Amino acid sequence: MNIRQYMIVLLIFFSLSTHAQNTQVRHFPTPETVSTQILPLVSGEPASIWNDHPKTNQEWKNWVNQFAQHSIQQLPALRKQMQVTVEPVQFGGINGFIITPKQTRSENKNRVLLHFHGGGYVLNPGEAGTDEAILMAGFGQIKVISIDYRMPPDFPFPAAIDDAVAAYREILKHYPANKIGVFGTSTGGGITLALMLKAKAESLPLPAAIVVGTPWTDLSKTGDSYFTHEGIDNVLVSYDGWLGDAAKLYANGEDLKDPLLSPIYGDVTDFPPTLLFSGTRDLFLSNTVRMHLKLRDAGVTADLIVLEGLSHAQYLMVPDAPETKRYFNESSRFFNHYLAQ
């Protein structure tokens, strides 16, 4: 090789490494400021799942089932630890689960929380979507109904939001709106917010309060932290992994900025009091704070909590971690404050 050839090799190498930087996982010193319980997650390598790209419907289903089976294996121990029972149920034709704590706090005996699970509109079908609901029922000592909304590839948009509204309508037959709270993380937060838009459009009474953890408020790649936290968040890592594919699979050709897909583009006037969570490394930090600011601009009571050191939704992953307890205890307090008894 001569100098010219070496220069070319060098240039190719640099252009490749510049490209790789866009999806590169970044590493940082072990933070002293997160709990020891959650530290292994915070300082761990991301699971390679983030960059999976299922191609066919069957590949999506296989991919989803693989993770669902893993999740379901954890549930018996979690139910035991949280002292809750879970039974399948149908609400107006929609599948769901009723999660009942062994002890219900006296002020919660006439209240119910409606839950939508996360997973990018593709993951966590059936029982696999109940973990957050189990934790909320246990920490909050309150009944939770978790909705197993339909998902793509078989049931793309608007199936999930249609199911959310149908379930909410059914629950309204049994509980007054002022004793109902709604919550969810990630996609579950997005559905919670989209449900408010749809309930307004259909003139349904809104629930007393909602909690949205790192909500997917913008399915298009819009929002600062999609870029600044790429490679920093070790759960989602990048919009350009499975996440962006899931957005398109769910949207099924509809505009990603449709407010029922991306509630950040909706009219949030008259929304109920809303508590939002994120983390300092969260790819969805902007999804969260943009909605927080929009709610405040609309005159809605909206509180924000950002958890130190955490990537997307890590507060769900270690039941014993103080960060997890904070999410559930702050949420329970918020519901307790705003729901009628």
Place this chain on the structure above:
Amino acid sequence: MNIRQYMIVLLIFFSLSTHAQNTQVRHFPTPETVSTQILPLVSGEPASIWNDHPKTNQEWKNWVNQFAQHSIQQLPALRKQMQVTVEPVQFGGINGFIITPKQTRSENKNRVLLHFHGGGYVLNPGEAGTDEAILMAGFGQIKVISIDYRMPPDFPFPAAIDDAVAAYREILKHYPANKIGVFGTSTGGGITLALMLKAKAESLPLPAAIVVGTPWTDLSKTGDSYFTHEGIDNVLVSYDGWLGDAAKLYANGEDLKDPLLSPIYGDVTDFPPTLLFSGTRDLFLSNTVRMHLKLRDAGVTADLIVLEGLSHAQYLMVPDAPETKRYFNESSRFFNHYLAQ
């Protein structure tokens, strides 16, 4: 050159570029989600100041004066725009400025806000420290007293906090504590929080509410976003620029984790209601959220607002930007809610 020599050159090049990455300014697509007014700041290159390292006392003074002169030139236009008058004053031997709006809102006529400016305990002496106070007086239509606390190299810790307490004591002679609010950004937020610790220790009544914008709560390099947002924040860029030097200059050999230097290590029980601000790119995001979480743990009313796309304290830099108005209007509302009339 032979292949071996080229490999060595290549290795040196890579090791240099790896090292440079630690303090490298990162670049992102222009965000669609910040205002057009503040966009030039958000998408701009950082001023090279971030990596200045003054060595001697005289170098520090020259460096500080250079920026102070620039700041002071902007003030006449800002005072005119905000319709305020500024007069120098002394409070119990401490230098300060009284900022009086042309119109005071009727509910504010018996209230006062105490302000501490930012600048890493070294920048913004004298009038140069009054810009945030001018904006608050103008947006909130309320009287503000801005304290020109002493700074290193001549007056290191605890001069600043001693001056803060002396000024607060003096103001307590003229206003009941429940009609006083205290606020500041960055170092000004840190001083505000340290003042609460010191006031508690001296059994002074605490003010009705405080607002701390991206407060410097930890002068040691502890907290996740010192690392994750290094090179993302285009104002401070890195703790390892002038910022860390300023921490050491101010601390003057004292432990950086002394609570009066780093209030995150103090006992925040019984603090007044606190509103905290940060930005999604802020190097001090963790300084902010750690204090927010600590206050909530102590049972203090503490609200957090994180501004989309902003680096450290950029909400102070463009008076006409919606982000700026949000900081001052949310702060004014917060004070109005908690201060007695």
